[in-house]
Amino acid sequence: MTEEVTLTIDGREIRATPGDNLVKVARAHDINIPSLCYFEHLDQPLGTCRVCMCNVDGRIVPACMQRVHAGMEVAFETPKLSDMRHAVLEMMFAEGNHVCPACPKSGDCDLQRLGYEMEVRTVRFPHLFKDRYIDLNAKRTVVDTNRCVKCARCVEEVRTDDGKQVYSFCNRGNETVVAIDYEQEARLTDAQARKAMRVCPTGAIIVRGEPSWTRPFGDRRYDLHPIRGPETLVRRKKTKATPNKRDKKTVATISLAGCYGCHMSMLDTDLGLIDRVDIIEFNKSPLNDIKEFTKRCDLGIIEGGVCNSDNVEVLKEFRRQCDVLVCIGECAVWGGVPALRNTIPLRECLEETYLHCESVEPGQGVVPFDDDLPKLLDRVYACNEIVKIDHYIPGCPPNADIIWKSVANILWDEDNSILYSDFKYD
Amino acid sequence: MTPPVDDRTQLLDALWACQKRHGYIRDEDVASLADALAVSKIEIEGVVSFYHFLHRQPTGDFTVYLDNSIVSECKGFARVKQAFEHATGSAFGRTPVSRRFGLFETACIGLSDQQPAALINFYPFTNLNTLKVKQIVAALERGEPASSLCDEVANNIRFAPGGGKAIFLRDYEPGRAVRKLVGQDPQAIIDEVGRAQVRGMGGAFFPTAIKWASCRQVANSPKYVVCNADEGEPGTFKDRVLLNKYPGLVLEGMIIAAYAVGASAGIVYLRAEYQWLKHKVEAAITDLRRRKLLGTAIAGIAGFDFDIRIQLGAGAYVCGEETALLNSLEGKRGEPRTKYFYPTEKGFLDQPTVVNNVETCCAVARVLELGADHFLRTGTTKSPGTKLLSISGDCRKPGIYEVEWGTSIHEVLALCGANAPHYIQVSGPSGECVSLREADRRLALDDLRCGGSFMIFDHTRDILGILRNFTEFFKHESCGVCTPCRAGNFLVQRKLTMIGSRLARASDFSDLHNWGKVIGATSRCGLGVSATNSLRLAIERFPEYFKSRIIPDDNVTHFDLEAAVKAHEEFR
Numbered sequence: 001m002t003e004e005v006t007l008t009i010d011g012r013e014i015r016a017t018p019g020d021n022l023v024k025v026a027r028a029h030d031i032n033i034p035s036l037c038y039f040e041h042l043d044q045p046l047g048t049c050r051v052c053m054c055n056v057d058g059r060i061v062p063a064c065m066q067r068v069h070a071g072m073e074v075a076f077e078t079p080k081l082s083d084m085r086h087a088v089l090e091m092m093f094a095e096g097n098h099v100c101p102a103c104p105k106s107g108d109c110d111l112q113r114l115g116y117e118m119e120v121r122t123v124r125f126p127h128l129f130k131d132r133y134i135d136l137n138a139k140r141t142v143v144d145t146n147r148c149v150k151c152a153r154c155v156e157e158v159r160t161d162d163g164k165q166v167y168s169f170c171n172r173g174n175e176t177v178v179a180i181d182y183e184q185e186a187r188l189t190d191a192q193a194r195k196a197m198r199v200c201p202t203g204a205i206i207v208r209g210e211p212s213w214t215r216p217f218g219d220r221r222y223d224l225h226p227i228r229g230p231e232t233l234v235r236r237k238k239t240k241a242t243p244n245k246r247d248k249k250t251v252a253t254i255s256l257a258g259c260y261g262c263h264m265s266m267l268d269t270d271l272g273l274i275d276r277v278d279i280i281e282f283n284k285s286p287l288n289d290i291k292e293f294t295k296r297c298d299l300g301i302i303e304g305g306v307c308n309s310d311n312v313e314v315l316k317e318f319r320r321q322c323d324v325l326v327c328i329g330e331c332a333v334w335g336g337v338p339a340l341r342n343t344i345p346l347r348e349c350l351e352e353t354y355l356h357c358e359s360v361e362p363g364q365g366v367v368p369f370d371d372d373l374p375k376l377l378d379r380v381y382a383c384n385e386i387v388k389i390d391h392y393i394p395g396c397p398p399n400a401d402i403i404w405k406s407v408a409n410i411l412w413d414e415d416n417s418i419l420y421s422d423f424k425y426d
Numbered sequence: 427m428t429p430p431v432d433d434r435t436q437l438l439d440a441l442w443a444c445q446k447r448h449g450y451i452r453d454e455d456v457a458s459l460a461d462a463l464a465v466s467k468i469e470i471e472g473v474v475s476f477y478h479f480l481h482r483q484p485t486g487d488f489t490v491y492l493d494n495s496i497v498s499e500c501k502g503f504a505r506v507k508q509a510f511e512h513a514t515g516s517a518f519g520r521t522p523v524s525r526r527f528g529l530f531e532t533a534c535i536g537l538s539d540q541q542p543a544a545l546i547n548f549y550p551f552t553n554l555n556t557l558k559v560k561q562i563v564a565a566l567e568r569g570e571p572a573s574s575l576c577d578e579v580a581n582n583i584r585f586a587p588g589g590g591k592a593i594f595l596r597d598y599e600p601g602r603a604v605r606k607l608v609g610q611d612p613q614a615i616i617d618e619v620g621r622a623q624v625r626g627m628g629g630a631f632f633p634t635a636i637k638w639a640s641c642r643q644v645a646n647s648p649k650y651v652v653c654n655a656d657e658g659e660p661g662t663f664k665d666r667v668l669l670n671k672y673p674g675l676v677l678e679g680m681i682i683a684a685y686a687v688g689a690s691a692g693i694v695y696l697r698a699e700y701q702w703l704k705h706k707v708e709a710a711i712t713d714l715r716r717r718k719l720l721g722t723a724i725a726g727i728a729g730f731d732f733d734i735r736i737q738l739g740a741g742a743y744v745c746g747e748e749t750a751l752l753n754s755l756e757g758k759r760g761e762p763r764t765k766y767f768y769p770t771e772k773g774f775l776d777q778p779t780v781v782n783n784v785e786t787c788c789a790v791a792r793v794l795e796l797g798a799d800h801f802l803r804t805g806t807t808k809s810p811g812t813k814l815l816s817i818s819g820d821c822r823k824p825g826i827y828e829v830e831w832g833t834s835i836h837e838v839l840a841l842c843g844a845n846a847p848h849y850i851q852v853s854g855p856s857g858e859c860v861s862l863r864e865a866d867r868r869l870a871l872d873d874l875r876c877g878g879s880f881m882i883f884d885h886t887r888d889i890l891g892i893l894r895n896f897t898e899f900f901k902h903e904s905c906g907v908c909t910p911c912r913a914g915n916f917l918v919q920r921k922l923t924m925i926g927s928r929l930a931r932a933s934d935f936s937d938l939h940n941w942g943k944v945i946g947a948t949s950r951c952g953l954g955v956s957a958t959n960s961l962r963l964a965i966e967r968f969p970e971y972f973k974s975r976i977i978p979d980d981n982v983t984h985f986d987l988e989a990a991v992k993a994h995e996e997f998r
């Protein structure tokens with residue numbers, strides 16, 4: 001047995017066996033360095049995801065590549081490092097096409113869990129909406145390249161009994177995909193196929209016929225608490241020691257390319273609504289059917305993304321009339337469900353809907369176009385691609401409690417503690 | 427017939443053979459190679475799809491790879507591209523309908539001093555224009571072979587320091603360097619190279635003696651010496667000229683390295699773009715073997731056995747990164763390895779390996795030939811010796827310049843006849859850009875490091891246009907294995923494209939600057955680490971330009987409604 005050595009992580013002294021992996025050592029001491037590609041059993045770590053960046057002895061490096069040694073000084077929770085890790089995680093959301101409400105792995109997905117644990121409310125990058133495919137040709141598994149983060153776990157870990165690769169990276173750069181060897185894949189045993197789904201940190205590999213996603217909310221792996229840590233981790237956004245007095249504020253709301261689900265959620269507070277009417281005056285909003293702004297507002301609440309020219313005008317009007325704009329719901333935050341069309345050219349979407357679809361008599365269809373109708377945009381845009389947005393509340397829809405807490409936080413600087421179990425993308 | 431393979435290291439050669447024979451790699455080739463190597467077919471597909479000169483679709487009788495680097499862009503790329511499309515009736519990037527001409531764009535092919543340039547069936551065609559393209563295509567159609575139509579590539583050697591100070595650009599006599607090994611201890615060789623302060627010329631400037639010493643002390647054998655002739659950094663062509671003019675000198679450097687570290691086999695990893703140089707290197711190998719300077723008992727030193735072979739790359743800038751290069755040599759996807767092990771410890775086939783750049787090999791050969799003192803008499807105290815610059819762009823005399831370390835940017839600009847320089851790109855897109863304000867800076871280890879590429883742009887070139895070209899390059903050449911480089915460069919490219927020629931918000935530029943920092947700090951290999959250097963430095967060093975590109979209102983974005991509704995307007 002080798003002598004243990006002492007290292008420090010954020011100033012805390014930790015004893016560990018020299019040569020052990022830093023991520024493993026840190027996790028053993030409840031310091032949860034995030035990672036999507038790290039496996040304890042691989043002694044040449046994959047080093048692909050780059051979410052575990054730390055400062056080790058003065059250099060910014062991925063923690064998974066570090067073997068601990070005596071006197072090692074590790075910085076983990078600094079604003080700069082945390083921002084860096086966030087940025088890398090956000091890149092994964094921007095790069096892929098992640099629609100959690102429609103994903104079988106939602107609630108069991110490590111990418112999503114990291115998003116929750118690291119409180120990713122929005123992504124600083126514009127979503128790329130690259131057209132990616134779902135490979136349905138294999139016998140045992142389905143690979144959805146929209147959700148793959150190219151961690152290489154499946155490439156390295158999933159092999160047939162005679163050691164042949166089943167999944168491999170193909171192409172390179174931003175075209176890189178995980179491709180399946182159909183022949184070898186068909187030879188996987190049940191256990192091997194399930195392992196493929198398990199090693200995948202996202203919903204990119206799904207075993208055919210696995211009913212794992214039929215579990216209700218609350219029963220899924222990451223619904224209630226982070227992977228390590230207390231049942232209900234309370235997160236806070238910076239709040240003043242004493243909140244401002246609740247003076248009356250004017251609020252406007254709108255649903256752009258959304259389903260009104262977020263508005264329904266706002267109303268879903270039973271008697272709470274009565275309290276709010278005393279301190280919030282609604283101006284332009286579908287809630288009171290006021291169509292035009294009649295005064296300047298303290299806050300504008302936007303549901304839905306931007307899919308047509310009218311949405312653009314309305315959103316710009318909100319920016320002009322409101323001091324602060326907040327996006328609620330996935331659609332407003334990054335495009336959401338309507339943005340599913342973004343990987344398909346508009347012409348094809350319209351022709352499919354109005355000309356070639358089964359309910360249209362052949363030759364009878366017309367694509368609607370009139371100068372009095374709003375024009376469709378080439379794709380659905382996130383609100384922050386059109387105007388500056390100040391705050392984001394994710395969820396599909398976010399629950400009422402979160403919406404009102406966040407609003408109170410913005411308007412009166414009130415406490416904004418949110419339970420881990422309330423913070424959701426689906 | 428698919429060529430037979432015994433082991434994975436022969437895979438690239440086998441794939442090349444298929445590509446050349448059929449114009450693409452057929453399903454049966456993939457199947458039989460997978461079978462022979464006992465791997466799954468998808469593993470072979472993974473390798474094929476990594477390299478851009480290997481295709482799974484027919485590419486026609488003639489493949490044209492037109493250089494789309496920034497210098498080519500400045501010298502008329504768009505016109506030449508159009509000329510090729512008109513003359514051949516094919517479109518770029520698509521499988522040729524006619525089965526005659528396959529047209530493709532490719533990153534810098536190492537001919538920046540004679541742009542626009544293209545490779546046709548991998549033979550070089552330089553200084554292209556519309557007329558020349560027409561004539562070339564017509565001649566090919568008539569059945570004249572590309573090998574006889576192609577241009578004699580000029581070396582364009584323009585300058586070397588006088589007074590016998592030159593290190594690289596001087597006469598070469600085979601064996602003069604290697605014979606100096608006789609009677610010397612390997613450690614003494616390493617010490618001499620160390621005394622001359624030779625550093626890696628491939629861009630990382632790692633002290634060569636330290637690299638060799640660490641490989642020497644590893645007990646495992648066999649050991650390997652690899653010469654990195656992948657020269658992919660846009661704007662660089664010094665290695666091309668060295669391989670063309672002094673192939674023997676390069677090989678002698680490898681032999682010396684082998685002696686120093688105790689290696690028994692050497693490989694020149696030659697980029698596919700330089701296939702037309704392969705016979706020169708082969709001839710030099712044969713010549714050295716004939717002189718008993720390669721093979722067994724080299725230069726009569728009993729027990730010193732070492733031989734060299736050439737491995738052709740297949741089109742991937744990232745394979746210049748030494749660990750990616752090693753993977754490529756092993757017949758794998760050219761993904762850089764993690765830094766968990768150094769190549770000197772676990773390199774080619776997990777054996778101790780020294781990887782050195784072409785110019786570094788020449789430098790160590792000259793150390794033996796001329797002595798370390800010769801090096802110490804040139805350059806500066808901290809950076810002794812000289813450096814080869816590949817100069818291109820807006821100047822009268824593009825070509826190769828050997829300058830002493832310590833030469834200022836001003837002096838270089840004067841030497842090459844740059845009349846109105848405005849934006850200077852030192853060390854290629856992954857290096858740094860310099861404005862005239864910094865022209866007093868000197869090329870030196872402790873000031874401005876230069877890997878070799880030196881591109882000059884005058885004020886008619888739009889800076890964002892230059893940066894967009896660079897970003898496209900990195901987006902395309904990223905190996906895709908780590909998130910920040912794969913996704914980050916794509917995001918940067920998308921943003922620069924969206925800004926286009928319009929004005930942008932101040933926050934767009936600060937975003938780009940910040941994203942660049944993150945990509946640089948978190949990427950796995952040097953490609954991602956340096957991909958956003960130029961972008962960041964340009965924002966810092968050309969503040970007037972970027973200020974002139976800003977819209978005053980930060981509340982609205984550069985969203986272009988007119989462009990966004992165009993697709994729907996088509997249904998009017």
Ligand SMILES: Cc1cc2nc3c(=O)[nH]c(=O)nc-3n(C[C@H](O)[C@H](O)[C@H](O)COP(=O)(O)O)c2cc1C
Nearest residue numbers: 626627628654656657658746747748782783786952
């Ligand atoms: C993306 C990338 C591309 C590179 N391309 C080359 C190259 O084309 N030629 C080269 O010699 N070194 C290249 N290098 C540097 C090599 O990794 C390595 O440092 C060099 O070959 C070592 O030899 P040296 O010490 O003699 O310079 C590249 C590095 C990176 C990160």
Ligand code: SF4
Nearest residue numbers: 098100103106109203
């Ligand atoms: S659950 Fe995970 S894989 Fe599925 S869409 Fe959400 S983030 Fe992506």
Ligand code: SF4
Nearest residue numbers: 148149151152154200
């Ligand atoms: S499919 Fe899953 S395991 Fe494989 S690389 Fe993608 S995210 Fe990783």
Ligand code: SF4
Nearest residue numbers: 905906908911951954
């Ligand atoms: S930085 Fe880019 S090229 Fe290097 S390993 Fe990462 S993805 Fe590959």
